[in-house]
Amino acid sequence: MSWSAEGTATVDNATIAGEPTRKVNLSIPGLSAPEHGAKESQVAFVAAKQATSTLLESGALGQGNFNVSLSGHANPGNVPADGWVNDCVTIRITQS
Numbered sequence: 001m002s003w004s005a006e007g008t009a010t011v012d013n014a015t016i017a018g019e020p021t022r023k024v025n026l027s028i029p030g031l032s033a034p035e036h037g038a039k040e041s042q043v044a045f046v047a048a049k050q051a052t053s054t055l056l057e058s059g060a061l062g063q064g065n066f067n068v069s070l071s072g073h074a075n076p077g078n079v080p081a082d083g084w085v086n087d088c089v090t091i092r093i094t095q096s
Helices: 038-058
Strands: 002-016 019-027 064-073 088-095
Touching: 002 038, 019 038, 038 064, 038 088
Parallel strands: none
Antiparallel strands: 002 019, 002 064, 064 088
């Protein structure tokens, strides 16, 4: 069902194999999620963390320190259920 996680990230310029890039250190300790839809919530959480890293590595937000908040909703089997919100993921990255 509904899930959330918060953490921080640091983005620094780096050089890997002679190529300029960005080094991202993403620290999101864990996920709060209910028992129902726990597997689906975990899959969405991992995907949201990967998307966060991709956004930060792109340089679209510059470098430095960031606060990260991930949240969403995952129904069992990722199937819409009457009376419940449909599956969703929200990623919020703010400079700190």
